[in-house]
Amino acid sequence: MIKKGKAWKFGDDISTDHIAPGRLFHLRTNLPELAKHVLEDADPEFASKMSIGDFVVAGNNFGLGSSREHAPQVIKIAGVNAVLAKSFARIFFRNAINIGLLAITCDTDRINQGDELELDLLKGVIQNKTQGTEIEMTPLPDVMIKILNDGGLAKHVEKYGDFQLV
Secondary structure (H helix, E strand, O other), X not given: OEEEEXXXXXXXXXXXXXXXXXXXXXXXXXXXXXXXXXXXXXXXXXXXXXOOOOEEEEOOOEOEOXXXXXXXXHHHHHOOOEEEEOOEOHHHHHHHHHHOOEXXXXXXXXXXXXXXXXEEOOOOEEXXXXXXXXXXXXXXXXXXXXXXXXXXXXXXXXXXXXXXXX
């Protein structure tokens, strides 16, 4: 699986409130509308300037805060290819995989805002086309790749039945 897009760079400790602003809690039942505001508390221009297929690139502890699934859902609905971070809050990572959002752990220091990236999930590398460099990523287990390919855990269970992780 190869994914291509532009990097949108964020720092450390991007919380679920940065991702899905808590002040817009009234939109929690209208996720496509909430997705129009994705990450606006971290970068007010992100939602309006990002393109479908771009990457969110962050530092440590991405997705800390509440256990709401809204955060990874609005990232996915906005059309982000994947979130690349040095580390993730555990509940965010779990929720991302469960809803079918690719979350990759890697060294993001060598990725700059606007860099063109190509992620090769099978090879476990991210090519920074802008800089001509390659970054290794922590590979995902096969079962997680299957869950992602199926569109998330619920769709995976619909396809294979309860708790069958083929």
